[in-house]
Amino acid sequence: MNIAVVGTGYVGLVTGVTLSEIGHHVTCVDIDEEKVAKIKMGISPIYEPGLDELMQKNMDANRLDFTTNHQDAFKSADVIYIAVGTPEKEDGSADLSFVKNVAVQIAETVTNDVIVVTKSTVPVGTNDRLRDLLNKNLDNNVKIEVVSNPEFLREGSAIKDSFEGDRIVIGSDSEEAAATLEKINEPFGVPIYKTDIRSAEMIKYASNAFLATKISFINEIANICDRVGANVEDVAKGMGQDKRIGPQFLNAGIGYGGSCFPKDTKALIQIAGNVEYDFKLLKGVVDVNKQQQSLLLDKLNERVGSIEGKKIAVLGLAFKPNTDDMREAASIIVTEKLIEQGAEVVAYDRIAMENAKTILNSNVEYADRLEDAIGDSDAALILTEWDEIKKINLDIFKAMKYPLVIDGRNVFSLDQMKECGVEYHSVGRPAVEMVQTGTYV
Ligand code: UDX
Numbered sequence: 001m002n003i004a005v006v007g008t009g010y011v012g013l014v015t016g017v018t019l020s021e022i023g024h025h026v027t028c029v030d031i032d033e034e035k036v037a038k039i040k041m042g043i044s045p046i047y048e049p050g051l052d053e054l055m056q057k058n059m060d061a062n063r064l065d066f067t068t069n070h071q072d073a074f075k076s077a078d079v080i081y082i083a084v085g086t087p088e089k090e091d092g093s094a095d096l097s098f099v100k101n102v103a104v105q106i107a108e109t110v111t112n113d114v115i116v117v118t119k120s121t122v123p124v125g126t127n128d129r130l131r132d133l134l135n136k137n138l139d140n141n142v143k144i145e146v147v148s149n150p151e152f153l154r155e156g157s158a159i160k161d162s163f164e165g166d167r168i169v170i171g172s173d174s175e176e177a178a179a180t181l182e183k184i185n186e187p188f189g190v191p192i193y194k195t196d197i198r199s200a201e202m203i204k205y206a207s208n209a210f211l212a213t214k215i216s217f218i219n220e221i222a223n224i225c226d227r228v229g230a231n232v233e234d235v236a237k238g239m240g241q242d243k244r245i246g247p248q249f250l251n252a253g254i255g256y257g258g259s260c261f262p263k264d265t266k267a268l269i270q271i272a273g274n275v276e277y278d279f280k281l282l283k284g285v286v287d288v289n290k291q292q293q294s295l296l297l298d299k300l301n302e303r304v305g306s307i308e309g310k311k312i313a314v315l316g317l318a319f320k321p322n323t324d325d326m327r328e329a330a331s332i333i334v335t336e337k338l339i340e341q342g343a344e345v346v347a348y349d350r351i352a353m354e355n356a357k358t359i360l361n362s363n364v365e366y367a368d369r370l371e372d373a374i375g376d377s378d379a380a381l382i383l384t385e386w387d388e389i390k391k392i393n394l395d396i397f398k399a400m401k402y403p404l405v406i407d408g409r410n411v412f413s414l415d416q417m418k419e420c421g422v423e424y425h426s427v428g429r430p431a432v433e434m435v436q437t438g439t440y441v
Pocket residue numbers: 151152153154155156208211215248249250251252253254255256257258259260261319320
């Protein structure tokens with residue numbers, strides 16, 4: 001199969017690389033010349049474990065190519081994947097202008113029958129409208145079919161997920177096109193679920209909205225645990241043993257971030273609103289998440305009072321570990337509010353620090369080492385559960401002016417913290433007070 005993938009962002013690049021790994025000839029196309037030049041030299045534009053190696057391997061095997069020329073990419077393609085961005089507009093709806101531009105380009109270029117596959121997350125009904133747009137702009141007498149094939153990859157484990165995912169969803173109103181997509185995807189060895197085009201589009205939104213709901217649910221349970229003296233970790237374990245609930249996505253913390261959940265939940269609220277349906281539950285999920293992102297600050301303020309002039313260490317900046325992605329990370333709001341309240345903020349994240357510098361308030365200082373950030377700070381806030389933080393020698397916290405640790409990801413066990421004699425507050429678990437009582441000054 002000759003496959004073209006439009007967009008070498010996160011989804012497009014992983015899609016192109018993994019499709020070439022299972023034997024297809026893939027040409028990835030992107031308008032960003034600098035990015036394409038770098039990729040051709042083997043430099044991946046994103047941090048994703050295993051991606052660079054697989055990219056180089058398939059380029060060397062001449063199965064994977066990159067270009068900025070759409071015509072070249074589309075010329076001999078049997079299948080074209082659209083994997084361009086669908087950013088959030090101000091009203092929360094998805095901006096489809098990139099997707100539409102690509103569709104017009106495809107229609108004006110293709111000279112043989114082609115299947116257009118939408119990987120980008122698009123509102124329900126978009127693929128039908130895309131088919132009309134493609135057919136309206138066709139320059140040649142060719143047949144175009146449209147397939148919805150949403151992605152369910154997690155950042156940081158996208159390569160693994162491609163080969164070990166729970167399902168591949170193929171949505172099409174053409175049996176022939178669905179069969180072709182099934183054949184393309186078979187070598188992944190992942191169960192394939194075929195359905196109609198609108199249901200496939202909805203599966204993507206419903207899945208992400210449900211996972212976000214699980215997170216906001218357990219976060220509210222954690223907030224109640226805090227007040228009634230229960231331990232949310234034990235509660236989640238006990239709940240998760242019920243197979244109907246399942247143990248995953250019940251980690252309480254400072255809420256979800258990233259490029260998908262925040263955007264997709266808001267988009268689904270919009271999609272529902274467009275057909276006069278008020279998705280009350282999901283609105284609650286979004287509100288809870290917003291509130292949860294400020295939880296550490298609330299806990300800090302409650303414990304310390306004014307933080308003006310205090311030095312606060314912020315440990316972990318990415319929206320989750322194993323990625324340099326800062327999109328919708330809680331660290332954005334936390335650092336902004338700390339600075340607003342007059343604190344001196346010293347941040348550390350080995351991987352996301354460079355990205356953070358372009359996003360966070362310019363008054364944030366950055367430490368080169370985790371230990372340096374903690375140094376003589378007045379309080380340390382843990383925002384991302386990086387392995388590096390999990391494995392830290394806890395004695396380092398003792399070097400702080402006052403060893404106060406507020407953990408937004410429940411990284412350490414309560415026993416561990418009791419033993420090391422640090423004052424420790426986490427999410428939905430009882431606080432660990434100092435053994436030798438010191439006073440916070
Ligand atoms: C997500 C979906 O998992 C994936 O299927 C979809 O295609 C894209 O969006 P990703 O954004 O990479 O993937 O991150 P994920 O690992 O799902 O985590 C999302 C956020 O939820 C993170 O901020 C994470 O910290 C948070 N989270 C996750 C929790 O707070 N608690 C949990 O139990 C799980």
